[in-house]
Amino acid sequence: MTAEIIVVTSGKGGVGKTTTSASLATGLAMAGKKVAVIDFDVGLRNLDLIMGCERRVVYDFVNVVHGESTLKQSLIRDKRHDNLYVLAASQTRDKDALTQEGVEKVLDGLSEDGFDYVVCDSPAGIEKGAHLAMYFADHAVVVVNPEVSSVRDSDRILGLLASKTRRAERGDGPVTQHLLLTRYNPARVAIGEMLSVKDVEEILGIEVVGVIPESENVLTASNNGIPVIVDADSLAGQAYSDTVARILGEVRPLRFIDVPKKGFLQRVFGG
């Protein structure tokens, strides 16, 4: 049984890749899967903070790649889910510390250890780290914001997924592409200030797998080091739960893409 490899990528920085990786990995674990989430952003480790395990990092991804530690020593078990593990990026090494063979060895090791899913949190850009994060992928979650530069960059990334991956090179069938629209603000879409779900789908020629509304809960969650999907009361958390279910094959309608009708109390107190 080989692990399914999912890359979370975007091209542009700051669109929500790490937030998405953390919630996707956690959501898959909540669905009973054995999951590892790997930070590929060598030199700029951040996934550990979003997952809330930054003080438990002893060995990192680069250590495993270079044989300085074993996978078992380096995987950090999640506080809340026994079947979820984090592999942190190195803070001290440079981006050349990763090699294609090294990454392959780690992914194979995870498959042998019975992992169902490996989520690869890609760095921004299209250079080596991003290339290695996507190279072995079976599925890709392309995170996009309803904003011109992000949409353009994600089209670039979709092109790279179709040509610069092991699946493409071997002719093993395409990497499954999932477009995830984040930081969506239905109120601004309604008044013509923001690209709509339909606009983004039409421009990129691909349907969205989920829409995550812009939400203050995302910042709260990262402040606390708890993936936002764990916050079942938040709209962003619920939207991530829907997204994970869809990636697992469930059919669920999109939610939170229209302007919510606020009651009087909500208007006064917010929410």
Next chain:
Amino acid sequence: MGILDFLKRKPESTATVARERLRIIVAQERSTRGAPDYLPMMRNELLEVIKKYVHVDLDAININFERDSGHEILELSVTLPEGKPAIGNPARNEATIG
């Protein structure tokens, strides 16, 4: 003029502007995807040469790169302006180098 008329006269929304700009640039970038890196530079140099003979601007040159099974086709078309004779040279109105 009533308030309603005033409200109706909205300029084009910025989301619409963004959508149209993206449509054009994404289509353009997709058409040159996988093409050699030298294409934009070659296009500019060709333009310089053509400009010596006729007045054309960058939009008048269209370079198309296609990859078929086994061979690659570089198609270059230049739309020459009407009525502006070339400097000393008789120019045909459309030239295609295949």
